[in-house]
Amino acid sequence: MTKIVGTLGPKSRSVEVISGCLKAGMSVARFDFSWGNPEYHQETLENLKAAIKSTKKLCAVMLDTVGPELQVVNKSEKAISLQADGVVVLTPDQEKEASSELLPINFDGLSKVAVKKGDTIFIGQYLFTGSETTSVWLEVSEVTGDDVVCVIKNSATLAGSLFTLHGSQIRIELPTLSDKDKEVISTWGVQNKIDFLSLSYTRHAEDVRHAREFLSKLGDLSQTQIFAKIENVEGLNHFDEILQEADGIILSRGNLGIDLPPEKVFLFQKAALYKCNMAGKPAVVTRVVDSMTDNLRPTRAEATDVANAVLDGTDAILLGAETLRGLYPIETISTVGRICSEAEKVFNQDLYFKKTVKYVGEPMTHLESIASSAVRAAIKVKASVIICFTSSGRAARLIAKYRPTMPVLSVVIPRLKTNQLKWSFSGAFEARQSLIVRGLFPMLADPRHPAESTSATNESVLKVALDHGKTSGIIKSHDRVVVCQKVGDASVVKIIELED
Numbered sequence: 001m002t003k004i005v006g007t008l009g010p011k012s013r014s015v016e017v018i019s020g021c022l023k024a025g026m027s028v029a030r031f032d033f034s035w036g037n038p039e040y041h042q043e044t045l046e047n048l049k050a051a052i053k054s055t056k057k058l059c060a061v062m063l064d065t066v067g068p069e070l071q072v073v074n075k076s077e078k079a080i081s082l083q084a085d086g087v088v089v090l091t092p093d094q095e096k097e098a099s100s101e102l103l104p105i106n107f108d109g110l111s112k113v114a115v116k117k118g119d120t121i122f123i124g125q126y127l128f129t130g131s132e133t134t135s136v137w138l139e140v141s142e143v144t145g146d147d148v149v150c151v152i153k154n155s156a157t158l159a160g161s162l163f164t165l166h167g168s169q170i171r172i173e174l175p176t177l178s179d180k181d182k183e184v185i186s187t188w189g190v191q192n193k194i195d196f197l198s199l200s201y202t203r204h205a206e207d208v209r210h211a212r213e214f215l216s217k218l219g220d221l222s223q224t225q226i227f228a229k230i231e232n233v234e235g236l237n238h239f240d241e242i243l244q245e246a247d248g249i250i251l252s253r254g255n256l257g258i259d260l261p262p263e264k265v266f267l268f269q270k271a272a273l274y275k276c277n278m279a280g281k282p283a284v285v286t287r288v289v290d291s292m293t294d295n296l297r298p299t300r301a302e303a304t305d306v307a308n309a310v311l312d313g314t315d316a317i318l319l320g321a322e323t324l325r326g327l328y329p330i331e332t333i334s335t336v337g338r339i340c341s342e343a344e345k346v347f348n349q350d351l352y353f354k355k356t357v358k359y360v361g362e363p364m365t366h367l368e369s370i371a372s373s374a375v376r377a378a379i380k381v382k383a384s385v386i387i388c389f390t391s392s393g394r395a396a397r398l399i400a401k402y403r404p405t406m407p408v409l410s411v412v413i414p415r416l417k418t419n420q421l422k423w424s425f426s427g428a429f430e431a432r433q434s435l436i437v438r439g440l441f442p443m444l445a446d447p448r449h450p451a452e453s454t455s456a457t458n459e460s461v462l463k464v465a466l467d468h469g470k471t472s473g474i475i476k477s478h479d480r481v482v483v484c485q486k487v488g489d490a491s492v493v494k495i496i497e498l499e500d
Contacts, residue, residue, distance in 0.1 A: 067200030068174030
């Protein structure tokens with residue numbers, strides 16, 4: 001039921017590997033524009049489309065922006081070795097060569113406003129735990145002119161052309177949507193009708209509003225959902241407002257782990273997931289099985305961590321380096337999937353349901369009460385599946401909010417819309433966007449069946465949905481099924497018992 005977002009990259013961009021990932025359980029593909037050019041990602045996306053066709057598995061597309069990410073520029077790509085207790089200078093002069101004494105960075109405001117003596121700066125190829133020899137901790141010892149002089153805290157070797165620089169608890173005055181991001185979204189994003197935009201380094205609700213305004217001018221992308229990526233303390237402090245504005249939340253634990261003391265990480269995860277659950281908005285947790293980048297098995301701590309994320313209420317697990325450049329992308333997805341499914345078996349649905357109902361309070365809205373009733377009925381009659389007819393996807397998401405123990409088939413009924421030039425059907429976006437919600441499984445109905453029409457067409461759509469459930473093995477004969485649909489202006493929940 002828990003969804004898996006995979007990041008596609010060098011080790012996972014062939015049709016063959018992507019097909020394997022889809023079969024193993026990936027339902028959202030993430031394209032990270034912090035590296036690689038649009039042409040490269042386009043090639044990967046074409047392969048993804050081919051894989052979707054051949055495996056007949058739906059998959060949504062997520063574009064991840066770069067945001068105000070600070071980077072060390074190493075033009076020669078020579079490995080740089082740094083020794084503990086040595087001194088290294090960070091300079092905004094990007095013309096200079098990177099060396100063990102000097103690291104050029106892509107931001108000139110570091111010395112002016114951002115840092116002071118005693119601050120911590122972290123540099124690594126990938127923001128890891130800090131225990132690897134590929135990342136380094138620096139402490140600022142003095143600021144001279146444009147340069148920042150730092151003492152090296154651990155010996156490390158930086159390899160490659162680009163390293164991320166992260167200042168702990170340091171505010172960087174850069175726009176959340178950079179010009180480069182806007183360009184990528186308005187070209188690559190529009191061309192490929194992306195389902196989700198992951199907004200890196202979201203720090204205020206204003207960031208999300210700004211991104212939404214930008215998307216609203218880009219035709220189809222006005223339907224794209226914005227997921228705010230919380231990566232630092234500033235984003236945490238404004239979490240409640242950000243959650244109100246965003247369509248979902250990604251907890252970027254890698255960066256947060258650097259900004260927060262380690263003992264605070266678990267608490268924030270539990271609190272944030274609880275808030276997302278109560279708001280009925282999807283929450284995604286990142287950085288769960290780092291060690292599977294190079295190993296076939298996760299560590300005990302990681303296996304427990306995945307299960308705990310599920311028990312804490314996450315909707316999806318996002319895999320970054322593990323699928324992007326890891327040696328075992330397919331195995332990682334199936335391992336994470338297996339752990340999630342074990343955790344789901346012991347998820348305390350009863351308690352969760354009561355908490356949610358209590359949080360929502362009374363009087364409930366019309367939709368909310370229908371959704372919670374459908375879930376309750378399904379649990380009481382031990383239904384094997386809930387089928388929900390929806391056109392915007394909202395009703396299905398509300399049902400999923402109550403975390404039923406059985407899958408929810410959201411049958412998305414396309415709506416006819418026109419821009420005075422041509423008629424088109426909506427529905428594909430709505431169907432794919434439920435691929436990131438725990439327990440929601442979309443299918444797109446035939447556009448000739450309107451959602452709130454006569455009982456005859458509804459019966460035929462229902463039959464298609466039931467057949468779909470049978471072929472995928474979630475419905476057997478004599479099972480009970482709960483159906484949620486609109487008839488006229490009223491919403492109806494009904495229970496059907498299937499014959500042979």
